[in-house]
Amino acid sequence: MNPSSPVAHVSCRDGSPLNGTIRVPGDKSISHRALMFAGLAIGTTRIAGLLEGEDVLRTAAAMRALGADVTREGSGMWRVSGAGIGGLHSPEDVLDMGNSGTAARLLCGILASHDIFAVMTGDASLRRRPMRRVIDPLAACGAVFAARDGGRLPLAVSGAADALPLSYRLPVASAQVKSALLLAGLNARGVTEIEEPEPTRDHSENMLRHFGAAVEVIGQGRGKLIRLRGQPELMASDVMVPGDPSSAAFPIVAALLVPGSSVTIEGVGLNPLRTGLVTTLCEMGADIVILNQRAEGGEPVGDLVVRATTLRGVDVPPERAPAMIDEYPILAVACALAMGQSRLRGLGELRVKESDRLAATLAMLRVNGAQVEVDGDDMIIMGGANRLGGGTVMTHMDHRLGMSALVLGLVADDPVTIDDAAFIDTSFPGFVDLMRGLGAVIGPAGGPVEGLA
The missing domain is CATH 3.65.10.10 (Enolpyruvate transferase domain)
Incomplete structure (x- = not known):
């Protein structure tokens, strides 16, 4: 050194x-999700207290590139006018997620169930991190992924034109994988079901309800079964992070x-x-x-x-x-x-x-x-x-x-x-x-x- x-x-x-x-x-987890869900909603959401670190700014840039109107109005104050579920479009350039594994994995869920093509990369650290745990279950909705050995970035995604609902049991507790599958389920016909063996952070479920989605959570021993009805009309709703x-x-x-x-x-x-x-x-x-x-x-x-x-x-x-x-x-x-x-x-x-x-x-x-x-x-x-x-x-x-x-x-x-x-x-x-x-x-x-x- x-x-x-x-x-x-x-x-x-x-x-x-x-x-x-x-x-x-x-909160970084809530900040990522607030930008993503607001970008999928109809109308304008105002977000207060958004974390303005590099990881979250990468999510803001990605949602903007996919068609949402994302604007900073002041310190921690952001306005997002969403494109609606199914309303996103292919980005004109590569999506650079920097160092954020959360942003990359959750965004895979959005891309997988939209009829768009996107390429995602990140910094040297993120390019070493495995994405297979997300892309393998997401492929079941009809998306096609092309990645380096081990499912590592850069990653090309061809989203499903008519996404299928998912039914998946998480092999290990992971809020990132669960959230990616829920995001994919938003633009799929029917009900997506996810079983988690251990409870993980439930910010995605909370925020889905906040924006008007129908989410059912059923206890199963130590874990939970989460059911999401696809293709809801998410409505803009202000968020305090x-x-x-x-x-x-x-x-x-x-x-x-x-x-x-x-x-x-x-x-x-x-x-x-x-x-x-x-x-x-x-x-x-x-x-x-x-x-x-x-x-x-x-x-x-x-x-x-x-x-x-x-x-x-x-x-x-x-x-x-x-x-x-x-x-x-x-x-x-x-x-x-x-x-x-x-x-x-x-x-x-x-x-x-x-x-x-x-x-x-x-x-x-x-x-x-x-x-x-x-x-x-x-x-x-x-x-x-x-x-x-x-x-x-x-x-x-x-x-x-x-x-x-x-x-x-x-x-x-x-x-x-x-x-x-x-x-x-x-x-x-x-x-x-x-x-x-x-x-x-x-x-x-x-x-x-x-x-x-």
Whole structure:
């Protein structure tokens, strides 16, 4: 790594607590879906609080290229005039999805059931990620896909002229696959049925109802059966996007770990299928209080008050993974600072994120002195190491890994450096400035950083 690189950052502990009241960016999952469903609706939808990170902006550009009128009207304020279900057209150019696996996989569902041709690509990281889990079941609606070996981007899609409804049982819990199939089912004749073995985030089901679709959800043991009647007339409906709980995870854990801290995070989404991290941290003894609970746009929302706490080790069951799959790197940081051993079970899905996030998290902890090992799909972390920090973390263009490493640096004995901070803005625009506003010491490597000798 070149230490003078403008995108390399370092964080360090200076003994000061974190204090203040903040709002985190809008929920990324809901932002993607709001743009897509609004683009398929009749009429004009206004979206407030939209996450304006690079990932979501790629979705906005893609929906615009497919025929929706998508316009930014102010900070987080967007207007979408939809083309209606079946009203999209072939884009004139390749759809570049950047680093966003969510955008790429969900868009496959829209493309599959429309009589259009499109080619989709992404950055180097996204082109390494598997798409087969989406394109294989979508082919059953009549779409034809052409991709590189392993179903990787670039990907060409010839959508079905008369899409068939789908009936599919998810082999593993995946909100992205489920949502792609539901999006395809919107333009198919008849009823699409999806069985999921474990409950996953249900933002798509909530938003379908919000726009007027007929969705039925039936409990089946631990899982669910979702039924969607195809070819509804979705009607424009304004959306207020809550704060992203996955983004809130970083200031939450930082406030818990930095002694003397007290941070309030306003307007955070509290969908029970997204709050696995809060549940786990509370099991570790975290002082987290939820205030002002309310509903906005069909989603539960509240304000979190987080105070510094001495955490203890935890055993996280594998069935909790879908409710916190993006939060394991920052949870691993919390476990490294906790008292005793933690075991995080069932993390196989992390191997196919922006990076092999399981291996990358392991490397992040080890290079900074933590005792950690992998047993199959489980991560075992021994907290309370004698000395942490001092390492350089290779982020592999993974925004969550970079933010987790910077939080580690705020409580480690020695500074922590990340090789690349550029990708953080894909999911959390302004992360470094927000953390500095709370009192965190984070700065560019090679430049002056307050508190570093």
